Amino acid sequence: xxxxEKYRQYQDFAFADxxxxxxxxxxxxxxxxxxxxxxxxxxxxxxxxxxxxxxMARRAHGLTVRHFGRSILLYTPIxxxxxxxxxxxxCGFAVHNAIPRTxxxxxxxxxxxxxxxxxxxxxxxxxxxxxxxxxxxxxIKDCVGVLKKYFSSIGIEIYPLEEEEYRxxxxxxxDGLTLYQEVYHPAVYDRLHPAGPKKNYAFRLDAPExxxxxxxxxxxxxxxxxxxxxxxxxxxxxxHASYLQNKYGHLxxxxxxxxxxxxxxxxxxxxxxxDKNLVQYILAYRLFMPRGGISLSTRESAFLRDHLLPLGxxxxxxxxxxxxxxxxxxxxxxQFAISDERxxxxxxxxxxxxxxxxxxxxxxxx
Amino acid sequence: MKDDLVIGGRPLTSRLFLGSGKxxxxxxxxxxxxxxxxQVVTVAMRRVDTDFAEENVLQLIPKECLLMPNTSGARTAQxxxxxxxxxxxxxxxxxxxxxxxxDNKYLLPDNYETIKATEILAAEGFVVLPYMSxxxxxxxxxxxxxxxxxxxxxxxxxxxRGLKTKELxxxxxxxxxxxxxxxxxIGRPSEAAEAMEMGAAAVLVNTAIASARDxxxxxxxxxxxxxxxxxxxxxxTGATQQYASASSPLxxxxxxx
Ligand code: SF4
Numbered sequence: 088x089x090x091x092e093k094y095r096q097y098q099d100f101a102f103a104d105x106x107x108x109x110x111x112x113x114x115x116x117x118x119x120x121x122x123x124x125x126x127x128x129x130x131x132x133x134x135x136x137x138x139x140x141x142x143m144a145r146r147a148h149g150l151t152v153r154h155f156g157r158s159i160l161l162y163t164p165i166x167x168x169x170x171x172x173x174x175x176x177x178c179g180f181a182v183h184n185a186i187p188r189t190x191x192x193x194x195x196x197x198x199x200x201x202x203x204x205x206x207x208x209x210x211x212x213x214x215x216x217x218x219x220x221x222x223x224x225x226x227i228k229d230c231v232g233v234l235k236k237y238f239s240s241i242g243i244e245i246y247p248l249e250e251e252e253y254r255x256x257x258x259x260x261x262d263g264l265t266l267y268q269e270v271y272h273p274a275v276y277d278r279l280h281p282a283g284p285k286k287n288y289a290f291r292l293d294a295p296e297x298x299x300x301x302x303x304x305x306x307x308x309x310x311x312x313x314x315x316x317x318x319x320x321x322x323x324x325x326x327h328a329s330y331l332q333n334k335y336g337h338l339x340x341x342x343x344x345x346x347x348x349x350x351x352x353x354x355x356x357x358x359x360x361x362d363k364n365l366v367q368y369i370l371a372y373r374l375f376m377p378r379g380g381i382s383l384s385t386r387e388s389a390f391l392r393d394h395l396l397p398l399g400x401x402x403x404x405x406x407x408x409x410x411x412x413x414x415x416x417x418x419x420x421x422q423f424a425i426s427d428e429r430x431x432x433x434x435x436x437x438x439x440x441x442x443x444x445x446x447x448x449x450x451x452x453x
Numbered sequence: 454m455k456d457d458l459v460i461g462g463r464p465l466t467s468r469l470f471l472g473s474g475k476x477x478x479x480x481x482x483x484x485x486x487x488x489x490x491x492q493v494v495t496v497a498m499r500r501v502d503t504d505f506a507e508e509n510v511l512q513l514i515p516k517e518c519l520l521m522p523n524t525s526g527a528r529t530a531q532x533x534x535x536x537x538x539x540x541x542x543x544x545x546x547x548x549x550x551x552x553x554x555x556d557n558k559y560l561l562p563d564n565y566e567t568i569k570a571t572e573i574l575a576a577e578g579f580v581v582l583p584y585m586s587x588x589x590x591x592x593x594x595x596x597x598x599x600x601x602x603x604x605x606x607x608x609x610x611x612x613x614r615g616l617k618t619k620e621l622x623x624x625x626x627x628x629x630x631x632x633x634x635x636x637x638x639i640g641r642p643s644e645a646a647e648a649m650e651m652g653a654a655a656v657l658v659n660t661a662i663a664s665a666r667d668x669x670x671x672x673x674x675x676x677x678x679x680x681x682x683x684x685x686x687x688x689x690t691g692a693t694q695q696y697a698s699a700s701s702p703l704x705x706x707x708x709x710x
Contacts, residue, residue, distance in 0.1 A: 152664045154611045156475025207505055304526070336556040337528040378558060378611075442477045448502040450526060453535045 089293050090330050094271065094323060102129075102319055109135040118142050123375045128325055131371035132318045140366060144398055147373040151399045154378050158444040160402040161434060162210035164244070165199055166411040167191050167230055169420065171216025173283035175269070176354040177314065177347060179422050180216045182283070186420040189411050190221055196230050200237040202414045206406055206431035209239040209448040212265060214422075217246035217285060224252045228259045235260045239451040242305065246284070247294035253301035260452050263305035264298040265382075266291070267345065271323035275315045295327070299335040304450065306331055306340050307382055312365070313347035313356030321368040325375050332379065341380025341402065344368050348386050348423040362391060366398065373399035385427040389437075392427055396441060405434040456687065458654055460632060461548065461580030461601045463519065467492050468649065469679040470521075470634065471672075472659025474500070479508045481668055483515055488669045489676035492518050495550050495657065497525040498540045511544065521582065523550035530569035537574050549574060550604065551583040560610040564591040568598055575599025584636050587621035592629045602631050604657065607648065608638025611660050615644045619651070626652040642671075642678030649682025 105126070114136045117127045130136065131143065168190035169180045179186065191199065203211065211234060215222040227245060234241055242263030243256060253264070270276040273288050280286050295306045308327045310320035324342050332340045344365055347356040369381060383392055383400045385407040392403065406429075410419035429437070438445045457464035471494040473482050486494060496510045501522070503509050514520050522540035527533035530553060537549040551574070553566040567583045568591065575581045580601045585591055587605035595603050605622050608614035616622070617638060626633045632654030639645050645656045658675055665671035 152475070153613060153660055156660075156663055157477040158475070209502065209504075304528075332558055336558065337554070339557055378560070439478065444476065444478045444508065446500065446502075446508075447505050448500060450499050451539070453532055453539075 128375035143370040170218035170221035204237040250297040265307040267309040309343035385425040468655040470657035475663035485672040489672035533570040572598035604636035606637040613640030646682035
C-alpha cells in the first residue's frame with residue numbers, strides 16, 4: 088500500500104459538510120483526548136476550532152515539553168545548484184525564469200561549509216533544483232563527501248529519487264530527507280506543475296517511503312500553503328506523516344508548514360493563509376502527533392517565529408540563505424525571499440531568552 | 454547502616470538517576486544534581502556537542518558524578534554498539550545505557566536488539582545498563598548477556614503516567630538478581646517512592662523534573678522521595694513483611710510439640 092491509497096480514502100470526503108457538523112462541544116472533547124483519530128485531527132483544523140486556539144495551545148505546549156523538552160534543533164540550508172527543468176508556477180528557480188544558473192564546485196561547497204561550521208551549526212540541509220544533468224546523484228554524493236567533514240547530520244531536499252539512489256546517498260552519509268509534496272490535491276498539483284518530471288505526482292508522493300526503505304532516519308514532509316485550500320492540505324500532510332510513522336517505526340518524522348513567499352516569478356497565492364491559520368495547523372498537528380517534529384523556516388518573520396516557538400516547534404533554520412553560494416557571494420539569485428534574517432548568535436540568544444536550549448547537534452553519522 | 458547501591462564496582466549513595474535531555478539548558482544539570490543528590494546522569498551521545506561551550510555536558514557534570522552516555526537514536530543493536538564505542542572514545546567512560554528503539558511512536562524499547570547489544574558491549578568491558586520493556590525472559594537474557602543492571606520502563610517515556618507496569622516490575626525484582634532500576638514513566642515523587650518501596654534498586658527520572666515549573670525544587674523532592682521509599686523498603690513495608698526477622702513467628706510454636 089502507498090500513501091496514495093490513504094489519500095484516496097478521503098478524496099471525495101465532504102470536508103465542508105463535516106466542518107459544518109462540528110460544534111464547540113466536539114472540539115472541546117477532542118482537545119482533551121489522549122489519542123486523536125484522523126477525523127479528530129481534521130476537526131481541529133476546522134473553522135469551528137478557531138474559537139479554541141488558546142485551549143489547543145496549552146495542550147500543545149504541554150505535550151511538546153513532555154516529549155521534546157525545552158530544546159530546539161537549529162539547522163541551515165545550503166543551496167548547491169539552481170538549475171531546474173521544472174516549471175512550478177510558484178518558484179523563482181523555475182526553468183522559464185531568466186536568472187543566472189550556477190552549481191557550486193566542490194571547493195565552493197567547502198568554502199560555504201567552513202562559513203557555516205564556524206557558527207557552530209552541525210545539521211545542514213542541502214538543496215538543488217531538479218536537473219539530473221546538472222546536479223546528478225553522483226554530484227550530490229560528492230558534495231556529501233565534502234560536507235561530512237564539517238557536519239554531524241546531512242539532510243537532502245532535492246528532486247525525488249529511486250530507492251537505490253536514496254540508498255547510495257544514505258551510504259554516503261545522508262540521514263534525512265525533506266520533500267514537500269507542495270500540493271496533495273492531484274488536479275491542482277497537475278495545474279501548478281505544467282511541465283517537467285515533477286509533473287509525476289505519484290512518484291513524488293511515494294518518494295519519502297522509498298527513502299525510508301533505503302534507511303534514512305528522518306523524513307520531513309509538507310504542503311506549500313497558499314497553493315490550495317490550507318485545511319485539507321494540512322490534513323493530508325499530517326496524514327502523510329502519520330502514515331510514514333506507522334509504517335516505519337524507527338523513523339523520526341516531522342512536518343513543515345511553509346507559506347508562500349515572494350519569489351522570482353509572478354504567481355500569486357490562491358489563498359491567503361493567515362497567521363492564525365498557521366497557528367491552528369501547528370496546534371492541531373501537535374495534538375494529533377504528540378511525538379512528531381515540526382520544522383519552521385526563515386520564511387516566517389522573527390516576530391512570528393518567536394511566538395510560534397512554544398506551540399510545538401522542534402526545529403528551526405537559522406542564518407538561512409536561499410541563493411546558490413549565497414554565503415560567499417551575497418548578490419546571487421534567491422529561490423524565495425526569507426523573512427527572518429537573524430544570524431546564528433541572534434537565534435541562540437533568542438532561544439535562551441525564551442527558556443529554550445539551542446541544540447546544534449542531535450545526531451552524528453555512525 | 455550503609456546502604457550503597459553497587460553497580461560495576463562503583464558504590465552509589467543516591468538511588469536517584471537523572472536524565473538530562475529536556476532541560477532549557479544543560480547548565481541546569483549541575484544544579485539539579487546538587488539539589489537531588491543524584492550521582493548518575495544519563496546523556497544522549499547524539500546530543501553531546503563538545504564544540505558548544507555553554508552546552509558541553511562533559512564539562513558541566515561535576516567530577517564526583519558519573520556520566521552514563523545513552524544510545525538514544527539507535528534503531529538496531531549494531532547502531533547501539535557503535536554509539537557506545539563513540540561515547541567511550543569521546544571520554545565518556547565505561548558506563549552505557551543501551552536504548553534501542555525501533556518504534557518512535559511510543560518509544561518502546563526493542564528487547565531483542567537490546568540483548569544483542571548488551572552481549573557485545575559487556576564483552577568489551579562496558580558497564581551495561583539496558584533500558585527494556587519489563588519482560589522476565591528478556592531480563593534473564595540480559596543478565597546472562599552480562600548486564601550490570603536492568604532498567605524496565607514504568608510507562609512509555611515522557612508519558613508521566615506513573616508505574617503502569619508495576620506488576621511486571623515486581624516480578625523482575627523478585628526473580629532477577631541484578632539491580633532493577635525503574636526508568637521512564639515516573640511523573641511524581643510519590644511514584645518514585647512507590648517504586649523504591651517495592652524494592653527497586655533505583656529510579657531514573659527526566660521529564661518529571663525537567664518539565665516542572667521549578668526543576669531544581671522538583672529535583673530535591675525526588676531525592677527525598679527516593680530516599681524515603683528506600684528507607685521504607687528497608688524497614689519492611691506491608692503486612693507480609695512485618696515479621697521479616699523471625700522465620701515463622703506465628704506458627705513457630707508448633708515445633709515445640
Ligand atoms: S520548486 Fe523546485 S522543482 Fe519546482 S521550479 Fe523550483 S527548484 Fe524547480
